[in-house]
Amino acid sequence: MVVGFKTGEFPESMIKRAKGVTISQVAEAAGVARSSVSRAFTRPDMLSPETVERIMKAAEALGYVPNHTARALSTGRHGNVGLIVPDIANPFFPPMIRAAQLEADRSDFCIFLGNTEENPKQEDKLVGRFAGQVEGLVLASSRLSDERIRAHAGKLPLVLINRDLDGIPRVLIDSGSGVREAVEHLARLGHRKIVYVSGPSTSWSNKQRRSAVRAAASSLGIEAETVPAVLPSYNSGRNAVGAILSTGATAAIAFDDLTAQGVLAGLAEKHVGVPGDFSLIGCDDVLGAVTYPALTSVSNRSMEAGRVAVSLLLDMLQSRAIHDVRYVLETHLVVRNTTAALR
Amino acid sequence: MVVGFKTGEFPESMIKRAKGVTISQVAEAAGVARSSVSRAFTRPDMLSPETVERIMKAAEALGYVPNHTARALSTGRHGNVGLIVPDIANPFFPPMIRAAQLEADRSDFCIFLGNTEENPKQEDKLVGRFAGQVEGLVLASSRLSDERIRAHAGKLPLVLINRDLDGIPRVLIDSGSGVREAVEHLARLGHRKIVYVSGPSTSWSNKQRRSAVRAAASSLGIEAETVPAVLPSYNSGRNAVGAILSTGATAAIAFDDLTAQGVLAGLAEKHVGVPGDFSLIGCDDVLGAVTYPALTSVSNRSMEAGRVAVSLLLDMLQSRAIHDVRYVLETHLVVRNTTAALR
DNA sequence: ACTTGACATGCAACCGGTTGCATGAAAATC
DNA sequence: GATTTTCATGCAACCGGTTGCATGTCAAGT
Numbered sequence: 115m116v117v118g119f120k121t122g123e124f125p126e127s128m129i130k131r132a133k134g135v136t137i138s139q140v141a142e143a144a145g146v147a148r149s150s151v152s153r154a155f156t157r158p159d160m161l162s163p164e165t166v167e168r169i170m171k172a173a174e175a176l177g178y179v180p181n182h183t184a185r186a187l188s189t190g191r192h193g194n195v196g197l198i199v200p201d202i203a204n205p206f207f208p209p210m211i212r213a214a215q216l217e218a219d220r221s222d223f224c225i226f227l228g229n230t231e232e233n234p235k236q237e238d239k240l241v242g243r244f245a246g247q248v249e250g251l252v253l254a255s256s257r258l259s260d261e262r263i264r265a266h267a268g269k270l271p272l273v274l275i276n277r278d279l280d281g282i283p284r285v286l287i288d289s290g291s292g293v294r295e296a297v298e299h300l301a302r303l304g305h306r307k308i309v310y311v312s313g314p315s316t317s318w319s320n321k322q323r324r325s326a327v328r329a330a331a332s333s334l335g336i337e338a339e340t341v342p343a344v345l346p347s348y349n350s351g352r353n354a355v356g357a358i359l360s361t362g363a364t365a366a367i368a369f370d371d372l373t374a375q376g377v378l379a380g381l382a383e384k385h386v387g388v389p390g391d392f393s394l395i396g397c398d399d400v401l402g403a404v405t406y407p408a409l410t411s412v413s414n415r416s417m418e419a420g421r422v423a424v425s426l427l428l429d430m431l432q433s434r435a436i437h438d439v440r441y442v443l444e445t446h447l448v449v450r451n452t453t454a455a456l457r
Numbered sequence: 458m459v460v461g462f463k464t465g466e467f468p469e470s471m472i473k474r475a476k477g478v479t480i481s482q483v484a485e486a487a488g489v490a491r492s493s494v495s496r497a498f499t500r501p502d503m504l505s506p507e508t509v510e511r512i513m514k515a516a517e518a519l520g521y522v523p524n525h526t527a528r529a530l531s532t533g534r535h536g537n538v539g540l541i542v543p544d545i546a547n548p549f550f551p552p553m554i555r556a557a558q559l560e561a562d563r564s565d566f567c568i569f570l571g572n573t574e575e576n577p578k579q580e581d582k583l584v585g586r587f588a589g590q591v592e593g594l595v596l597a598s599s600r601l602s603d604e605r606i607r608a609h610a611g612k613l614p615l616v617l618i619n620r621d622l623d624g625i626p627r628v629l630i631d632s633g634s635g636v637r638e639a640v641e642h643l644a645r646l647g648h649r650k651i652v653y654v655s656g657p658s659t660s661w662s663n664k665q666r667r668s669a670v671r672a673a674a675s676s677l678g679i680e681a682e683t684v685p686a687v688l689p690s691y692n693s694g695r696n697a698v699g700a701i702l703s704t705g706a707t708a709a710i711a712f713d714d715l716t717a718q719g720v721l722a723g724l725a726e727k728h729v730g731v732p733g734d735f736s737l738i739g740c741d742d743v744l745g746a747v748t749y750p751a752l753t754s755v756s757n758r759s760m761e762a763g764r765v766a767v768s769l770l771l772d773m774l775q776s777r778a779i780h781d782v783r784y785v786l787e788t789h790l791v792v793r794n795t796t797a798a799l800r
Numbered sequence: 801a802c803t804t805g806a807c808a809t810g811c812a813a814c815c816g817g818t819t820g821c822a823t824g825a826a827a828a829t830c
Numbered sequence: 831g832a833t834t835t836t837c838a839t840g841c842a843a844c845c846g847g848t849t850g851c852a853t854g855t856c857a858a859g860t
Contacts, residue, residue: 136815137816137817138816146839147839147841148817148818148840149817149841150840151817152816152817152818153818156818160837160838161838161839162837162839165839181817182589182590183529183815184530184815184818185816185817187815188816188817188818188819188844189845192526194590202554202558203551205548205551212545212572215571216572219583222586224586225569225570225571226568226570227554227558227568228568229559231559240562243567244567245522246524247535247537247567375747404744404747404748405747406749479845479846479847489810490810491848492809492811492847493810495846495847495848495849496809496849503808505809523847524845527815527846528846528847530846531815531846532847801860802860803859805856805858805859806856807854807855809853810853811850811853812850812851814847815846815847817845818843818844819844820842821842822840823839824837824838824839827834827835827837828834828835828836829834829835830834
């Protein structure tokens with residue numbers, strides 16, 4: 115690391131720049147009352163066109179920009195929403211964040227982003243910190259308990275992604291449908307025993323996927339076991355390989371693609387060929403086809419989820435009413451090269 | 458897509474929840490002046506311990522939480538900073554965002570996140586939207602012109618990542634060092650003509666990498682040509698393959714790993730073996746070793762960059778002075794399996 | 801016992817906007 | 831021409847905190 119330090123001071127001119135032109139200055143310059151300036155910006159139709167023009171010209175000349183904070187204080191609306199995710203670095207989330215941002219932007223809203231590091235304590239703290247300065251919040255893949263979520267929902271408008279709580283608007287990516295297809299796919303290939311490599315125990319998606327695997331397996335008459343991987347990450351998956359193999363299963367479905375990627379690496383280390391000796395399926399399809407072999411996975415709808423969640427939230431804020439919406443996005447199996455017939 | 462709509466209304470009780478307890482109510486309950494309540498929260502040492510306790514008890518009982526907006530208005534500080542990136546979905550940025558968030562969190566600051574979609578217009582718009590409600594801004598890999606950046610820097614504290622403008626604090630990931638190593642590596646393997654697959658023309662990193670390639674190549678006496686890929690993406694890289702091959706070069710260094718990954722795919726389609734027939738090096742090392750063959754790349758310091766940038770910004774806000782800091786992070790070549798001796 | 805100082809608290813102005821209501825002038829009605 | 835309506839604008843209170851200064855109290859200093 116090279117650090118270049120060339121410290122100079124820029125004392126006055128650049129420091130006081132923080133101070134802005136106020137509405138009073140514009141009012142004086144234009145020879146009107148402050149309220150007229152305010153109206154020129156918020157409801158120009160209330161003023162005569164000439165007055166508006168005069169005010170605007172004065173404002174322009176002075177470089178006036180309405181103070182967002184002051185406006186927020188008197189109107190009670192600041193046009194900000196929060197988005198809290200467990201782990202930005204997990205490729206499942208960036209597209210979601212991006213879509214959310216875009217949707218918020220369409221309505222001139224700004225987004226506060228929070229990263230909880232998969233930690234409920236941190237999540238609680240962030241919700242609290244955000245609460246005072248956002249009009250509403252989107253909680254994606256929350257790791258909080260139902261009670262905490264309900265408590266927060268009682269204090270500010272909330273929309274959930276991948277968490278199914280009655281009475282709170284929510285967007286659910288139904289991985290159940292895709293996972294079912296995955297199990298059927300494996301059964302059709304002749305696998306009689308499979309494992310589900312689970313994710314965070316407080317994750318709704320995890321529960322959903324696990325029970326979908328079990329249900330589909332039992333209805334198809336094949337055996338399914340669960341091996342825990344705790345966190346959705348490459349290393350978690352890699353560390354789980356021993357446990358996976360010791361079950362005697364011939365195929366695995368992992369909580370997500372990252373875990374699957376770790377499993378893939380772990381299997382390679384143990385010289386277990388994929389898909390020759392073992393079949394593997396991921397979830398969320400975040401890796402594109404970049405692994406080798408290209409990973410069979412369950413499609414992801416995180417972009418739509420982000421967009422819809424923010425749109426729902428903004429609707430709520432607009433209408434000042436809470437609708438008990440349950441928006442479900444279905445998923446499907448995407449077959450690539452990590453699954454093959456049992457030999 | 459399945460949409461479930463079970464619309465119920467929660468009219469009064471949940472809507473008015475927005476209103477909060479004010480400082481006046483606490484003051485009345487505790488039998489003190491509003492100013493004392495304010496002091497109990499901001500400078501308890503000014504009050505007698507008993508008073509503080511009485512106030513706190515009253516506040517607790519009423520569920521009082523200081524209004525962030527009001528406080529911001531009177532103090533002029535709201536404890537928010539903004540972070541603007543060209544593309545959240547580009548894996549280079551999430552670790553940076555995460556580190557920035559973490560660093561901000563340590564000082565109880567919140568982060569506004571903006572995504573410019575690689576579009577200077579959008580970036581300008583976002584800076585404007587943020588300007589009123591953040592104390593300072595971090596611009597990562599800005600696509601704005603020098604003039605626009607300087608203009609913004611004149612209006613609010615700014616820290617740049619990967620943009621080298623005199624007088625504005627900046628954190629630079631010096632890919633030059635790593636790229637130089639990459640060129641040397643290729644030369645040592647016997648390659649006599651290489652191409653640089655460029656990225657966004659307004660990107661500082663791109664200019665830096667391109668000139669590092671040229672300089673290193675000419676000092677080693679090998680030939681270097683540039684092929685443009687416009688955007689840093691998989692598809693850009695893939696589309697550039699025709700142009701790359703037509704130069705007659707035997708190796709390429711791509712602007713980033715995403716582009717390299719696209720090139721890799723494009724080469725495979727044209728049945729050009731890597732590294733047998735052609736050697737390829739990426740930049741930023743964001744893919745880990747997940748491509749096949751595993752991509753040789755130049756290490757990335759984006760996490761540190763995010764952390765340092767925010768830390769610099771917070772220092773600036775604290776000291777209310779601007780130091781002309783130029784913080785440079787060096788990079789190195791990480792050799793994997795997409796480079797081999799010319800045969 | 802009288803002054804002096806330290807300290808705890810209250811008063812009131814201020815941050816920069818928004819908004820309900822009053823006012824006065826011009827336009828419409830009879 | 832007198833009266834009512836319409837419309838543009840100003841006044842002043844309000845949003846919910848913070849903070850400089852004044853005031854009053856009590857203990858220390860002489």
